[in-house]
Amino acid sequence: MNHNTVIRQATVTPSMSGFNAQLYARIGDWTWDAVSSACSTDVLTARTVSGDPTYLAFYYFHAQCTGAVHPHRLSFGDRIDVVSGVFAAGGDSTLTLHRLSPAGTVDPTAFHWREFYGEPRPDCLYVENFNRWVARSAADRNHGLERSSPHDFAHEHLPTVPRQYYAPRLCVAARSSGTFRHHEPDHLTIARGYTVRRPVDLARDFNPVGLMYFASYFSVVDSALWELWRVLGRDSSAFLGRRIEDQKINYVGNADPDDTLDVTLTLRQHRTDPLGEVLDAVVRVEGRLIAVSTVSYRRADPGPDRP
């Protein structure tokens, strides 16, 4: 195995599963752990040259779900193999690729970035994390975070993936159009610009260093979708039964504890396959963009015995 790779086995427990973002939260830990292992810095306690804390913030999170290892389907006692590879992305960033597979089904040592970008295996969950080192530019303020690497961050030795796969370019386009999926005439818009406005929830959204937690953004989007779901008169079991196929988010900014979030949703449905939907979510604070996300999923099939 390469020096940039970490292999682990995991048994799914309550704290890393469910319909919220707990699995993604755990994958985020694995990203930090893999980078710590590959880059000579302890990400949990990283400091800049001047001694200030610096955080390996999430810039882009992409999950691709082709089969059994599905974020909403993993349940108590399920066993998975996880391979995490860290790749070069410049002096202030990292790219980490994770593959989660049912225990014992895929050789964990056989993992190549090509698999992620073009040749995914069935029944695996692939997660791509592009992260950037950031520090606060002013104490107690989460707006205007600045790039700032730890003094001991080693990255020159890391393998690379072709530049065309790097997230920043994708993200620029998503930010300007509010979606990661463009020009899809086979989809019909069924809700446009539905906005949920709510204060930051200090009881759920923040991490212990006083920043909005990357995994909370998923929950903020999903909670807003659940509200739209009810407005559309839809069923809770269809919400819980969604099968995520692809989920991308670009983290553009952070929030302060007194901020109010505006989450604007646009929902599209496939014209000939109405269980297939695409959700775009744009999160803003007082007009300032803090995240863009696009989720493709299939609603649960209501089955023949239901209307």
Add this chain to the structure above:
Amino acid sequence: MNHNTVIRQATVTPSMSGFNAQLYARIGDWTWDAVSSACSTDVLTARTVSGDPTYLAFYYFHAQCTGAVHPHRLSFGDRIDVVSGVFAAGGDSTLTLHRLSPAGTVDPTAFHWREFYGEPRPDCLYVENFNRWVARSAADRNHGLERSSPHDFAHEHLPTVPRQYYAPRLCVAARSSGTFRHHEPDHLTIARGYTVRRPVDLARDFNPVGLMYFASYFSVVDSALWELWRVLGRDSSAFLGRRIEDQKINYVGNADPDDTLDVTLTLRQHRTDPLGEVLDAVVRVEGRLIAVSTVSYRRADPGPDRP
């Protein structure tokens, strides 16, 4: 060490820290793990004699925080020692006691239930979990869960603690009065019966087996407190800076995905020490009680340079 005890070391990561209930969620995993280890059953995959899933549900969760290992203060990279002991509580229940201490400060093999109930050390976090095996009485319904132990649950060999410490008696009194703290003339009520009404949040509240997750109840209570906090015109930093001293919750029932929660709060303040407060929270679904919780905490001292 006794056969009923599990010792572990943990390094605090983002997914197990923050102002939400992520640390408690992780402690819940440790309860299930300790019971699996002590009682010959795999709690994650437990089945009744008839082959139905049974869950080691949380009936009572009590956290006592005397110092440095504090749920809101544990941050990235902090290292803790955890000792978990499982005690007898009958054929359908377990009692698990956890002590979390800063790494290397307390001999992990020296742990006795007396320490928990009467002689707590400073700088430790003590958590008591009383759990009951329950199964669904009807498929797809979370109301009316029934007691139901796994076929391979061994408990006769477990040590005991004196009956007077068992939670059920405490909980009966709390359910009838809506608080775990009675008759406190040194406290002044500053908000009585403030009710937050909100639908179950399917994006955050549920676990993968379709039950409301025990750790979500803490977040439901804390989110309601944060709403009351803003109604009272209070500061976000004082909310984030709260130091929990004692937190008890009795889980009385579960919720269905279409339920709406009514969270009723009563807030009391110490007459001569106004930073010390006691919150009572009663959670109901259509009048049916599902939880009672009492939290004692100190608000952050605003300090001399602030009004």
